[in-house]
Amino acid sequence: MSAQAYEDEGQKIAASLLLESRMPAAGTETTLAIRMSPQAGWHGYWLNPGDAGFPQQLQWHLPEGVTVGELQYPAPEQLLASDLMNYIYHGDYTLLAPLVIADDIAAGTPITLAVDIRYLVCSPKLCVPEQQRLQTRFKVGEKGASKKYLETFNTWRQLIPRPAAASADFTVHKDQFVLSLPLPESTTLAEELHFYPEVNGVLSNTASQSFVRNGDRLFMQTVATEGNVSDFYGVLSLNETLAIRIKAVRQPEGDLVFPTQVSLPPEQPGNLLVTSLIAVLGAVLGGFLLNLMPCVFPILSLKVLSLANLSDERVARTGAVAYTLGAVLACLLLGAFILMLREFGHQVGWAFQLQRPEIIVALILLMMAIGLNLAGLFELGTLSSGSRLQHKPGAVGDFWTGVLAAFVATPCTGPFMATALGAALVLPTSIGLMVFAGLGLGMALPFLLVGFVPALRQRMPRPGAWMVTAKRFFAVPMFLTALGLVWVLMQQSDSQYVFTALLLVLLLSLGLWLTGLFQQAGRQKPWWPLVLVLVISGGSLTTVAPGSGTKATVKDVESTMAFDEEALLALVKDQDVFVYFSADWCLTCKVNEKTAIERQETQAAFSRANTAVMLGERSGTGQMVTQRSLAFWQNINALVCHYIFGIKEGTCSRKYCRNC
Incomplete structure (x- = not known):
């Protein structure tokens, strides 16, 4: 911050020009501030002054190699006077802008910055136009901002509206303006909100603004002053400490409806606690029942049976905890990814991975590989080998088995999970993640109980030759799951893409068959046929784009x-x-x-x-x-x-x- 900032005397607003770094290096960017301090009872104006007044007008005087970027304004306040709505600043306010130093300016070069600023300052009885020349000097050097100045500028930066993660949509029908903005449900809102357009004449400044939350979107309705409104920027003050700058993009008339009847009432603290508890318990129960699904049951059964002959409590518990961590982590990552995308305005839901044909193909290949392993075509050793639990690879195998089970089970969430998952996506983020973790915990609960309760392991059948037959039998549900995924792929892709997927299944089966032969022959590095197949598969998927499915949108019922x-x-x-x-x-x-x-x-x-x-x-x-x-x-x-x-x-x- 420069100590050489120049202040003009006798003004209703004392203005100063300040720098965050006293000796910014060449080829770097620092922050410049224009500090405005109105006298008591006087106020300045925002970028869009509203129905009266005018904003700051600046004329920069800069040496060659020095540039100033776009000026950034803190969120304004409202002032209604004589039926005129003005957007103003009471008290001190600071305008910020980036200052860029060219990389060809030599160190030690003295730089003088000056700006002529014109503005309007008003009191309840009088408005006075003022102008000042602000000036500051510094030398190009190698120093950054000192801690003292950095903290001051950081405080000012906190008052600048943050760029919204996604643009907002708006429509204009006659004089009705409707805005829809992606906004996480967890965002705390003030009792009274206001949207400030940066361009004057777009909205009626005196008209009331109605706000409604609908899931993870915020809707606003007000009066437009003209029908031919193009895209524009505006600032929305969400609460006392947070404002966001939004790009509003016009949509065709009728695309947006202000959802007055669909809005969700604010949660009271007691109601939120009950809702959260019910959602978490529902997720645990739903995850537990998911173990009966055909793509999960074989995996869980073989993992549970692998614990039957273990007498070492530590090893059994380690395997159970590893499986649980894998399932919980997979659900948390999927949930966190969904919540993150929704924070950035994307509309995704649970099991979103099955809306991508590429991921469906990968799951088909994975289900086939697991099925062929269970059928005995090749040996993997992590799904059913109890001896592996005695070593670190056993716990690692348990962990990745939990991850796999959670990932492939997500589309099977049934009636008991819909409410819980729906709540997870509108509750505060921390509670939503607890719901997703509850789903993973419920899935791992049977394995966790068997690992920690010796009596349950003692009641399980002893390992023997019958397990080989059971393992072969469990291959059937995996093949059926792969077949079901092929049907799903047919609805989302054209015949060429489905044919490519089936060809990859054939190549995968061939590669795993050769791998099994190499394993039986005791050859070194028996996995190279599979690696070759995976390389071919990856290349094929990148060269063939999925087309549109051939299924009609509505079927079976003509009405x-x-x-x-x-x-x-x-x-x-x-x-x-x-x-x-x-x-x-x-x-x-x-x-x-x-x-x-x-x-x-x-x-x-x-x-x-x-x-x-x-x-x-x-x-x-x-x-x-x-x-x-x-x-x-x-x-x-x-x-x-x-x-x-x-x-x-x-x-x-x-x-x-x-x-x-």
Whole structure:
């Protein structure tokens, strides 16, 4: 910070020009500050002054090789005077800008910076335009900012609105302006919010602004002053300590609906605790029941049986803890990745990995490899070998088996998991991660109990030749899982991509068969055929792009319509609408459809009640359910909503909604 900052006397605002570093090095960037200190009872104006006033106007005088970047303003305050809304600063405020020193300026070169600044300063009775020349001097050197100046500038930087992680969407219909912004549910909001457009004349400054939270999005509705509004920037003050700078991108008229009836009430501390506890317990129970799924049960069974002949308590417990850590860590990583993407505005849900054809192919190959291992084509030694638990590789194998089981089980989360996972994605991040950890803990619970309770191990059948037969039998569910994934891939890709995937399955089987032969012959490095196959597989997947699936969006039931928000809003004006969401990789969704929704009796009941039926698909990477008025529906795979006839202010009245 320069001690040579120049201040003009006799002004209503005392202004000074300051630098964070007294001797910035050539080729570096430091921060420049314009400190504005109004006298008591006077105020300055923001970038957009509102209905009256004008912002600071600057004319820089810089030597060659020195440049100043865009000026950054702290969030303003509101001042309503005589029906005029102004955006102002009460008290001291600081404008910041980056100062860049060219790399060809020699060390020791003296630099003089000057700026002519014009601004308006007002009191409740009087407004005075003022101008000053601010000046500071420094030498190019090798020093950074001192600790004292760094702390001061960091304090000022905290007041500058942070760039939003994702842009906001807005629409204008007649004079109605609706804005939708991705915002994590865990963000603490003030009781009164305000959005400040940086461009004057876009919004009515005196009109009220209504805010509603809907899942992980924040909606705002106000009055636009003109219909032909292009993209612009604005600042949203979220609370006393946090403001964000948003790029608002215009969308086609009708794409956004202000969700007055869909908003979620604020959680009271007691309600939040109960909701969190129920979500975590539901996740543990759901994870426990997931062990019955065909892609998990064989893995868990062989791991549990591997503990039956262990008398060493330490080894058994180590294996159980390693498996548990693997399952919990996998669920935490998947959950954290989802929460991180949603913080940046992306709309993803649980089991999102099965919306990518490339990942589906990788899972098909993995399921086939596990199945061929169980069938005895080659030996891996980490799924069923109890002797390996006596050494470090055994615990490592248990850990990675837990990771594998958690990853492949995510699309099988059934009715008992939908509510818990939906809550995890709208609760505060720390509690959401606890829910994901609870899912992993529930999955590992059987293995954990067997590892820590000797009586359970004693009741298990003794290892013997029958385990070889059981191992072969458990290969069947893995092959069936791979077959099911092929069917899912067919819905998301074209025939060429599916053919490539099947060819890779054939090559993988050939490579593992050769590996098994090399193992039986006792050859050194028996894994090279498999490595060769993996290289070929990776190259093939990068050269063939997945096309569109051939499946129709809506099938089987002719009266079912494809989900569309505009159509929903139109239909609900005249009749009830039954909406359900599905995904090809969601086993529970398909069971619900076949056993309940698509039955003739159910369809006849819909017909008698004059109820329209809509189906939304989430099988591919495209979003049929948009991220706007229905954003929070994407947290889970299967969901049913019944819209009762009646509409208010263009938004649906949600009478009944439940997770499947």
